[in-house]
Amino acid sequence: MIGLAPERLRRVRGARIAAVFQDPTTYLNPVLRIETQLVEVLRLHRGLGAAEATKEAVALLRRVRLADPERAARSYPFQLSGGMRQRALIAMALACRPRLLVADEPTTALDVTLQAAILDLLRELTEEGGAALWLITHDLGVIAPTCHRVAVMYAGRIVETGPAETITRSPAHPYTRGLLAAAKHLEEGRVRATIPGQVHSPTNHPPGCRFHLRCPEALPSCATHEPPETALSPGHAVRCWLYATFENDHR
Ligand code: SF4
Incomplete structure (x- = not known):
């Protein structure tokens, strides 16, 4: 991917590779409703019309198990809890059916009671969609129930790999x-x-x-x-x- 022209890179990002980050607040636009942000992704990357994209946005929020997806769609990020914002970000990442989902410390900013639920959700949704999940974490405790293979890095070197x-x-x-x-x-x-x-x-x-x-x-x-x-x-x-x-x- 390094060396790709910006236009080609933009088509790969989001469409074939998507990411979920540590703090959803930083990655959601605070002045746009969740629905507006999802619709933008769906129109840009999947070419959906406005009505279809709006319907799909709510379907995605339902898929990430938000209890009231219509309400979440109408909400601004600050009106959602941390766990709900992370689910909305996961919905955005999955909107383009990526082949690879990179999850960078996706539970670090969340209450400990929500961490297992978000990891289960990521695993289930990527399995369902046939995507690979690449989890980046400092917490080896979450590795065994979530991943098949592990690469341990120290100072930029992979020092151990295995199941x-x-x-x-x-x-x-x-x-x-x-x-x-x-x-x-x-x-x-x-x-x-x-x-x-x-x-x-x-x-x-x-x-x-x-x-x-x-x-x-x-x-x-x-x-x-x-x-x-x-x-x-x-x-x-x-x-x-x-x-x-x-x-x-x-x-
Ligand atoms: S024992 Fe292994 S890990 Fe420790 S310093 Fe030597 S090579 Fe590095």
């Missing part, structure tokens, strides 16, 4: 283990476990493994050589010197 169940049951990378420990402590109501140290500047990566300054298991080679990817089982791979073999990786 969600494998990653949550048997995490291999020390950073993944740290994230899961933090999520578990929080779930149990204990003081959150933290990973010591701080993330370095994204413009000044340290040599070797980018996690080595914070890693409790660092080896001497970690500070000088970037670890290669090692396959642990079908579909499960990790970038860490603890798993790379001496012969082929100059440990």
Whole structure:
């Protein structure tokens, strides 16, 4: 997609790839009714006439399970609760039947009681529509019930990939283990476990493994050589010197 002309890019965004963001308030126009915003998307990307687009807007709001979709359509964003606004944003994202829905921390701004409902909704709607769901989150606790595959990133590098169940049951990378420990402590109501140290500047990566300054298991080679990817089982791979073999990786 990088390098596409602006006009072609505009046709891909929204129509083939849509996004739901962390704070729906920021992404909804505060001075336009929800219906007006949905109708604009439907007319622009699906070429619907005004009457048809209005009908479809209400149908979409019903699909995202807003209790009174007609009323929600007539509302301005400030007249809806946070959960309702997020549902309206999901309706907008699904309006063009995208092939890929990117959900970037979609529940972070919501009350904890609503988080599971919004994630269930995203999963069900993308499955129904045959779209892929790409969930970006810091909360590994939501991964297992929502995703099939996980890629764990640290400082711009994918450090571990695998099936969600494998990653949550048997995490291999020390950073993944740290994230899961933090999520578990929080779930149990204990003081959150933290990973010591701080993330370095994204413009000044340290040599070797980018996690080595914070890693409790660092080896001497970690500070000088970037670890290669090692396959642990079908579909499960990790970038860490603890798993790379001496012969082929100059440990
Ligand atoms: S490569 Fe070394 S520093 Fe990096 S995560 Fe593995 S053990 Fe830790």
